Amino acid sequence: xxxxxxxxxxxxxxxxxxxxxxxxxxxxxxxxxxxxxxxxxxxxxxxxxxxxxxxxxxxxxxxxxxxxxxxxxxxxxxxxxxxxxxxxxxxxxxxxxxxxxxxxxxxxxxxxxxxxxxxxxxxxxxxxxxxxxxxxxxxxxxxxxxxxxxxxxxxxxxxxxxxxxxxxxxxxxxxxxxxxxxxxxxxxxxxxxxxxxxxx
Amino acid sequence: xxxxxxxxxxxxxxxxxxxxxxxxxxxxxxxxxxxxxxxxxxxxxxxxxxxxxxxxxxxxxxxxxxxxxxxxxxxxxxxxxxxxxxxxxxxxxxxxxxxxxxxxxxxxxxxxxxxxxxxxxxxxxxxxxxxxxxxxxxxxxxxxxxxxxxxxxxxxxxxxxxxxxxxxxxxxxxxxxxxxxxxxxxxxxxxxxxxxxxxxxxxxxxxxxxxxxxxxxxxxxxxxxxxxxxxxxxxxxxxxxxxxxxxxxxxxxxxxxxxxxxxxxxxxxxxxxxxxxxxxxxxxxxxxxxxxxxxxxxxxxxxxxxxxxxxxxxxxxxxxxxxxxxxxxxxxxxxxxxxxxxxxxxxxxxxxxxxxxxxxxxxxxxxxxxxxxxxxxxxxxxxxxxxxxxxxxxxx
Numbered sequence: 092x093x094x095x096x097x098x099x100x101x102x103x104x105x106x107x108x109x110x111x112x113x114x115x116x117x118x119x120x121x122x123x124x125x126x127x128x129x130x131x132x133x134x135x136x137x138x139x140x141x142x143x144x145x146x147x148x149x150x151x152x153x154x155x156x157x158x159x160x161x162x163x164x165x166x167x168x169x170x171x172x173x174x175x176x177x178x179x180x181x182x183x184x185x186x187x188x189x190x191x192x193x194x195x196x197x198x199x200x201x202x203x204x205x206x207x208x209x210x211x212x213x214x215x216x217x218x219x220x221x222x223x224x225x226x227x228x229x230x231x232x233x234x235x236x237x238x239x240x241x242x243x244x245x246x247x248x249x250x251x252x253x254x255x256x257x258x259x260x261x262x263x264x265x266x267x268x269x270x271x272x273x274x275x276x277x278x279x280x281x282x283x284x285x286x287x288x289x290x291x
Numbered sequence: 292x293x294x295x296x297x298x299x300x301x302x303x304x305x306x307x308x309x310x311x312x313x314x315x316x317x318x319x320x321x322x323x324x325x326x327x328x329x330x331x332x333x334x335x336x337x338x339x340x341x342x343x344x345x346x347x348x349x350x351x352x353x354x355x356x357x358x359x360x361x362x363x364x365x366x367x368x369x370x371x372x373x374x375x376x377x378x379x380x381x382x383x384x385x386x387x388x389x390x391x392x393x394x395x396x397x398x399x400x401x402x403x404x405x406x407x408x409x410x411x412x413x414x415x416x417x418x419x420x421x422x423x424x425x426x427x428x429x430x431x432x433x434x435x436x437x438x439x440x441x442x443x444x445x446x447x448x449x450x451x452x453x454x455x456x457x458x459x460x461x462x463x464x465x466x467x468x469x470x471x472x473x474x475x476x477x478x479x480x481x482x483x484x485x486x487x488x489x490x491x492x493x494x495x496x497x498x499x500x501x502x503x504x505x506x507x508x509x510x511x512x513x514x515x516x517x518x519x520x521x522x523x524x525x526x527x528x529x530x531x532x533x534x535x536x537x538x539x540x541x542x543x544x545x546x547x548x549x550x551x552x553x554x555x556x557x558x559x560x561x562x563x564x565x566x567x568x569x570x571x572x573x574x575x576x577x578x579x580x581x582x583x584x585x586x587x588x589x590x591x592x593x594x595x596x597x598x599x600x601x602x603x604x605x606x607x608x609x610x611x612x613x614x615x616x617x618x619x620x621x622x623x624x625x626x627x628x629x630x631x632x633x634x635x636x637x638x639x640x641x642x643x644x645x646x647x648x649x650x651x652x653x654x655x656x657x658x659x660x661x662x663x664x665x666x667x668x669x670x671x672x673x674x675x676x677x678x679x680x681x682x683x684x685x686x687x
Binding site for chain 2: 093125126127128134136137138140141168174175177178179180181230
């Protein structure tokens, strides 16, 4: 009943998923952090990943045979109504594994396309070619649901992630689904299986 | 009759919304017992049922377990937060700290047990409020505390905040601030790493065994998801479960403090009782205390000739002159997934103090321990009416 999907990605540019509380006054837009037993972890909420996947699924669902648009609400849920079948875990990053950078940026006036005066701000970012892994749980036996999720994962290569960032999907691993089903869908979307990454 | 003990640790932030101030949803300071029940039972359905609706589930769960999930009979006890491996408990309302020196505590209940159990009139509630040397006392009733090396320590749960923005349902993009004032909101959550224990009393042995089997077996780790936002990275909690027979646990009971044929009970959860009303205008009346506590042997504890004192010093109920219940009240309401909203009820808050007269009974220690583990009455199935009785060891 449960398919566990692990996705390994790599950042292509500078990535920020900010809105954490300001601790260091020199950083306006830091990452969210969790401190446990004096150890700090960077925390990217699962809602960020789920939101991007939902948007991707909306844009590609018409390409999947027999996939009705109502599948999106079934998979991702409806706020205030029901949980979806797809559960997305948060991304936790050990800061010692990634060298976080602080970049200075300026706000641009959308109407004039010019920099707004005195609108400098600083942003904490994950640099390019950094690993970003996340885990999904799909509570469904329907192969169409699995195909929609994997297609949405593939679409991550072409869409924005976080604030102006982008990532590249390196490989996926699946647990709880037959190998024949895995190979069929993954080859259709040109997704690679991570080493040791398939089991029923 | 089995007792299952859950031992858990939160892996991700847990959002248990309590109240909202403007755009900030504040977290509760504890995990309600029923929240864990909901998380556990929904895991059983999600991972075992062939259909996502429990009412249409044809395989994966036995009929008995399905009935238990739809109409729970198991009693999920208070969630005991652990601090440095020590189980916390709820402070009673006569435990005070010095407002200017928060780590200094006085327990005035300790000095007044004889008066209270003799049924002596407490003519002035101020007798029970201590004087502090330099500042004034603040009751820590209802707060979580642990006792370590004879000292009382407050248990504070670390909070974490998460800022979010409203998403437009139609365009699936963030709402611009000028379109929707207040589009940015934040949640307060309990930080990961929170350890807690909970005891579950299940009468049906087979249901208890099936639950353990579905969770992977005794001592095996499994995950449940607690609170809000569980499908998007919040609430993940790692747990193990252990089973003991109730009789095995009751074989080793502490010595409870019994004075003048009375015991003193501290509310560990909200306390209330529902009775048919004598009025023509309402069907039921609720009370922030339980008048009689019974077991299969009959009534074992009773509040007699009582007056109920509210902690803001007003008498609210009285049948006699002798105060036997000291309560702080709050309204509670809840929601059942299958049955919808429940009525709003006046209840006594955790930390409220009750003086019960004991009836003649053998094995009083065993009876009191059973009431502590399984709850005071059938409302314990909803996570209410759990009491802890004062023990002789509490006052060495």
